[in-house]
Amino acid sequence: MNDAQPASRSALREVRESLRGKRGVLVLLGLWSLVEALPAFLGGLLVTHAVDAGFAVDRPLAGLAWLLLLGITVFVGAWGTREVYPRLAAIVEPFRDDLLRRVVRGALARSASGEHLGDDASGVARLTQQVEIAREAYAGLLMVVRGFVFTVGGALLGMLWLDSLLLVLVLPPLAVGLVFFFLFVGRMKDRQRELIMADERLAEGASTAAGGLRDIVAFGAEGRAADALGRRVDEQALAGARLASIGTARFCAVAIGGWTPLLMVIAAAPWLLRNGATPGTVMGALVYITQALLPALQTLIQGLGGSGIRLSVALQRINETSGSHTSCPALLSGPKSARLPDGYGVVLRNITFGYGEHAVPVIRGLDLEIPQDDHLAIVGPSGIGKSTLAGLVSGLIEPMRGDIWLGGVLLKRLDPHLVAQRRVLIPQEAYIFSGTVEENLGYLRPEASRAEMEATVEALGLHPLMERLGGYRALVRPSELSAGERQQIALARAHLSAARLVILDEATCHMDPVAEALAEEAFAHRPGSLVVIAHRVSSALRARRILVLDGTRAELGGHEELLVSSPLYRDLVGHWRVGNTAEPG
Known part of the structure; x- marks a missing residue:
């Protein structure tokens, strides 16, 4: 089993822990997400009415009225998005604060015990970079998963309302695209971890070289120091290139899950019309796919392949470096007494x-x-x-x-x-x-x-x-x-x-x-x-x-x-x- 799987479980556990006790915030987040997803649900239906009850029967004013109503729903959805962010911050910021406390406690414990004193630069990188990576990734992950669930849910419900045959054309490729993407998640985590480790080694090497610059010059070791630091730069560049190469799997997943349904609906339009669908129904389905399902799938895959992977790896690295040092060493060694001391001498x-x-x-x-x-x-x-x-x-x-x-x-x-x-x-x-x-x-x-x-x-x-x-x-x-x-x-x-x-x-x-x-x-x-x-x-x-x-x-x-x-x-x-x-x- 590779490191990605336990890292994934760790990240999921961290996410669940961060959401515990926040029922009120989650309820408000869900309600405002429903408001935000209103255009995704109504978009295809309103376009269908604009075509069938307006433009297709030579009633352009009626068609424009339905489209005006669609524009109003967009503004309502934007209002929902505005209200989502404060609720999201109420979840993300305490999560960041907890990570900072964990990393600081670990750094203080190692410093106090004299361990890894040469690792100050990578410790700073963990504190200032990896915690912020985890914070941004966590916020991005919540946004994209929440958006996908509500947006795609609204689009699928709207298509079901229009014509249940549309789901036969849309759901199978969507599911295949998601499965294809998740097959590559493990390798993406491994590549992201390689990049983070390369970043740490580069930060440590640069700090060591800067701190010993006088000695390097005094001993004429400029060439050796430059070579050593150059190798770490090359390692970081290679790790970044390897991560980018595996990222092509995300584009394939979007093509299968997002663009294939669009092609299938276009190709099956004559069949849909013969089975009772109207031109407005086909237009509404295309709106649902292009304006809701496809963007939501792209955002989800880019988010999970970016923010989700970074969150999982950053959490794993933070836990590796601070999880065993959650308090100072003087308070860690040996079994702990649960009895309050009788005195204070x-x-x-x-x-x-x-x-x-x-x-x-x-x-x-x-x-x-x-x-x-x-x-x-x-x-x-x-x-x-x-x-x-x-x-x-x-x-x-x-x-x-x-x-x-x-x-x-x-x-x-x-x-x-x-x-x-x-x-x-x-x-x-x-x-x-x-x-x-x-x-x-x-x-x-x-x-x-x-x-x-x-x-x-x-x-x-x-x-x-x-x-x-x-x-x-x-x-x-x-x-x-x-x-x-x-x-x-x-x-x-x-x-x-x-x-x-x-x-x-x-x-x-x-x-x-x-x-x-x-x-x-x-x-x-x-x-x-x-x-x-x-x-x-x-x-x-x-x-x-x-x-x-x-x-x-x-x-x-x-x-x-x-x-x-x-x-x-x-x-x-x-x-x-x-x-x-x-x-x-």
Whole structure:
């Protein structure tokens, strides 16, 4: 069995999953599709009446009236088409968003675990190209299949209304044409997959060559690099030519299923007339074939042979590269515990982590305990591993060696949803989405009451921001907020959440010292543990304990203790105070 068959089943399963729970949208889509298909159903009937009750009996005005009515139905059908697109978008856009989440999770998981670090270019190609290919192909597939069903259904119903003998001439070649096309679908999928793989190899090769251009020139390897990249260009061109060659099967299918019925009706016209058909009936049948059945068949075959094949192959490729990485590795390995941890204390034992198997570890042999209700500040030079440690503590990345426990349970054994209930990580660049202020604040705890939101706003001193935005019901546009305002909203979201372990990874760096102090004090008085990646000495002074990272070892203690024992901490405190005169002494 070739890869096309499982890929086909996968694509069909993905389509069915995307349609699940969208009954209301599908009903509206079907109703507007009926309106859109009105010209396909009435076209032949109205032409028949225009001929038989108008032009054939020397009543041109009556014939023109029937044709005018046909023109009106075209405008009605166009109205239906206009209303189809919003319903289609309501199905397609969530499908695209799901694919993006899947690819991003897979890319983050591979990056965090150090796998396939040389495959960044093809990962970008998958994210930016293949997801868009799948989105456009899915939309095209829904359009052409829906259009074919309603248009051809309307045309066949109209021909049945005119004369049942017409179906004898039309249905057999139509069925043969469709069967002929589907016989070649498997080979088309294989050729489309070859082209996508060639695109990925070309993107990877071009990125590698561009990144190593200086070394290539230094070693005089321009010719070898050009040859290697040229071979990938040739492979892509060959794959495109092979796909185009198999595409001729589509033209044959259209000829059999669309043009043959037209020829058969023309050839059988005398026989139809002898069996009771009128000239208008023959004209109406020709209208149904040329204006409805033939265009719908062409669109279907081109769509399935193009959009359908691309969708199937793109989904298969996306599943191959991200299906096994639907979450971060730290949350994947081993059986998952369905039990919520009893507590939220964190224990790290002999933790080592580096970005790549052969890279120098950023963190080496670290032991650390963060008990419940602790307030820990992590300090150190830029790039020393503070954010990496935040990712390890939160479970977003998995250590190369060592173990991490959350509430007495191995972090990698916990279900990610359970971990999310216990901790929240706010990064330096806060994520705010388009929606109301209330929706942004309650994102991690939708059931929060207005009184609880008001208490959070009060604790963080956000009343001036709330007044500027226009209250809880006001629409938030992230591009119109400053970086500091986005951080304030993200902090309020975390403060309002049920998580009892809060990690602030320079989450207040765009806020002034007064606002930062207010935010950290609010979290310190909130039930739970607080871990702060500090960028001001005041954050360290407010913490109960301070962890100093210097790249070779870690020192843990209080402010006064570290001033004596850690030269690096003394240097950092001096640098902070000199660089920011607003810092307290």
